[in-house]
Amino acid sequence: MLEFLDLPESPRLVESELExxxxxxxxxxxxxxxxxxxxxxxxIRLTLDGDHFYPDLIFYHAxxxxxxxxxxxxxxxxxxxxxxxxMYVNYYDREVLSADDSPTVGLILxxxxxxxxxRYVLGDENQQIFASRYKLQLPSEEDxxxxxxxxxxxxxxxxxxxxxDA
Numbered sequence: 001m002l003e004f005l006d007l008p009e010s011p012r013l014v015e016s017e018l019e020x021x022x023x024x025x026x027x028x029x030x031x032x033x034x035x036x037x038x039x040x041x042x043x044i045r046l047t048l049d050g051d052h053f054y055p056d057l058i059f060y061h062a063x064x065x066x067x068x069x070x071x072x073x074x075x076x077x078x079x080x081x082x083x084x085x086x087m088y089v090n091y092y093d094r095e096v097l098s099a100d101d102s103p104t105v106g107l108i109l110x111x112x113x114x115x116x117x118x119r120y121v122l123g124d125e126n127q128q129i130f131a132s133r134y135k136l137q138l139p140s141e142e143d144x145x146x147x148x149x150x151x152x153x154x155x156x157x158x159x160x161x162x163x164x165d166a
Contacts, residue, residue: 064100073110
């Protein structure tokens with residue numbers, strides 16, 4: 001699996017390499033769905049007052065007429081991750097959208113979600129709007145979660161075998 005993900009066979013898989021491999025697989029997964037996703041870019045630099053930020057993946061959804069910003073977190077979700085995504089969404093809404101585009105969708109895919117943090121940072125109203133408007137067109141949270149878990153498990157199994165063989 002590591003060679004499929006273009007990762008070196010090493011006893012210790014660096015977290016950034018795991019994240020990069022998962023992002024690549026997620027990109028392929030969304031494009032394979034054929035549900036209106038068009039790939040815009042990966043790690044596209046956003047510059048705000050001299051500071052640079054790099055969202056993991058940017059798609060445009062043709063049916064929804066909106067940008068979809070995706071960030072992958074290999075650790076537990078925290079309030080900073082939500083604030084960062086809100087910044088990405090605000091940036092695309094204010095700087096990139098055209099007049100006939102719908103508001104930007106932000107997706108954070110993480111190893112472990114903290115429902116209380118999500119509820120207090122984003123508020124219940126925000127979640128309801130997202131669920132009612134985009135649920136039918138985007139892959140379900142469960143589909144994305146299962147795909148990332150499967151890929152992560154395969155990568156970790158391969159790493160464990162490499163460590164055992166070393």
